[in-house]
Every structure is written in C-alpha cells, then in structure tokens.
Amino acid sequence: MSHQDRQLVEAVLANAPSAFERLVREYQGLCWHIIYRMVRHPEDARELCQETFLRVHQHLRQYRYESGLKSWIGRIAYTVALRYLERKRITVLDPGRGEDSLDPVENLSDGFDLETAYSDSEVAACLHRAIEALPPLQRTVLTLYHLDELSIDEIANITGLATGTIKSHLFRTRLRLREQLETVYGVSP
C-alpha cells in the first residue's frame, strides 16, 4: 500500500473534489483489462467497469489497507466479471485442456526459425487469434502478468487463486500458445 494510495483513499472518504475521479483514472486500465479479458463483450464490459467503480465507492470505508489498493480494486473487478460469466453460464476454465498439452515440451522443435520464415504481422495475428480463443481465466492471468506487469502474488490476490495455480496457468498457457504457433506454421518435431 503506497502512501499515495492511502492519501487518495482518505481524500475520497473525505469527499474531496475530483478525488474519486482521480482514483477511477488511476485504476480504470486495470479494471478494463480484467473485465474485458474475462467478458470479451465491449458494451457489457464497459457497464461492468462502471459497476465495479460504483462498488468501490460504496465499500471504500471497508477497505482496511491490508492489501494494495490495486489488488483490492482488481479483486472487485474480477468478482463482478466472474458473476457476469456465471449468469451467462460461461465457463471460466477450459476443462478439456490440461495435462495432455504438457507433453510437447520435449517434442517441440528448436531447429526452425519461425520469424525469418513468416512476417511479424502474420505471427502476431496468429497469436492474437490463439489468445482470443483461450478460456477467460487464462486470458486474464496472462494479460495481468504481461500487459499490466503485476506480480504473481498480486494476481493471486485479485483472483483468489494460489500462487502455484497462477504459475501453472502461466506456464501451460504460454506453452500452449507456443505450440499452436508452431503447429500453424508447420514446425514439426
């Protein structure tokens, strides 16, 4: 919990002018990444983002400075998105993919220079499609780790999962993306 965050929270609780707007501006990016990655529907994601900040405002008095403000707000955003997915009966985790996709660690070829064979944009487009096709939880964990540069502990605080589980998701999903990339571009073992 940084000193700035504490000051910001106290300013919001004291109803200081534009304090809450500052808080929203500070954390809207994180909320958007969590919710949009989970929900994937832009309009619904925007509404859920607004709902998240309304909840933040409503419950800010209950915030005890035990975790970082970022994690606390992220946790609310994650819960809001999770409830939305539950209402829509969308599974957060893909139960069909797991152990089987681990074996290729040893099988993948190292002897093929993919980037010289295909342009960056082709590779990027292929990867974006693969990322979009990931289950909501894996997609969100990867985004928080790589785009928001959150630590594994912070992601664990937000999602309520164990750090080992977060590491496992990161490991398997990155491996799967690499595997898919090589499959698409015909890199054979």
Next chain:
Amino acid sequence: MNHETPRDDAMEREWALQEQAARAERLGLDARDDATLQRYRAVVRALRQPLDEDLPPDFASQVAKEIRRRPADTMRLELYLSWALLGTLAVVLLGLIVRYSSLLQAWLSNPWLVALAICFTLPALLGKLPAVTRRLGCKPQHRLLHYISNLRTFSSAAINASTSSRVL
C-alpha cells in the same frame, strides 16, 4: 487440471525460458539466437499488445458524475422508507392504545406506576439533552448541566424510594 508449479527439469527449463522471454520483452533487449526463446518472445510480444477495445476517454468523469447523482437518490429513498416506517409505527401505536385503552386507564390511575414510569424515562431523556444541544450548535450551560445532574440523582433516589416503599 494439475495446479502445481512446474517441477521436473524439462518444465523448469521451459519455465526459465518463458520468464527470460518476458524479461527480454519488458526490458526491450536485443534478439538472440535461441529459436525457442524467440518464439516465446513472439508470444510475450502479442500478450503485451494493448487490447483492441478501450474505455471511453471521459469514463472517469462519467463515473464520478454518476456517483454524485446516486447519493441524492439513495437518500431520498431512505427518507421515504423512514417516513413509511414511522407512519406504520404510529398506526400500530394508535391501534394498541385503542385496543388496550381500558388497561392503560387502570395503569394511569395508579400514581405509583406513573411515578415509576416517569422516573425511568426522565433520566434517559435528560441524558440525551447535552447531545441534542451540541447537535443544534448551542453550548450547554454549566448551570443547566448541573441542574440535569441533580435531576438525575433525584429521579434515581425516587426510584429507590418507590421500590422500597412497595417492598414494605
């Protein structure tokens, strides 16, 4: 799905490679020869790309506006509910008075019971007086506080007297 950390050697190497790629992309390091690392760097690069959709630029001010609008609505609703509750209580009280008027009359005709009720309610009401005056913005005078304190002592003594007289 197994949720454990990658632990055997191959997995450890793969994890280290993934983390190396993440670090290299984060720091913008030059590309190196390792083909597997390059593929992981391509994966990390794609993951670090901004999302295709974003929040509107005025999102923060819109939410702040919504927050400013909401308390008034909530307060109004609370006010209506309070009035509705008070109205219901008043009706119930009135009903009870009508229903048990004969019993109340009997109680009120007993001076000891009336005195006892006054002795219980008066200290409680007087105790609240300083808080009320503070809320209204006027400083309670020292003499008034002294008077209240005397009254509370007197009423407590009256309770004791009435209880002992009833026992006797």
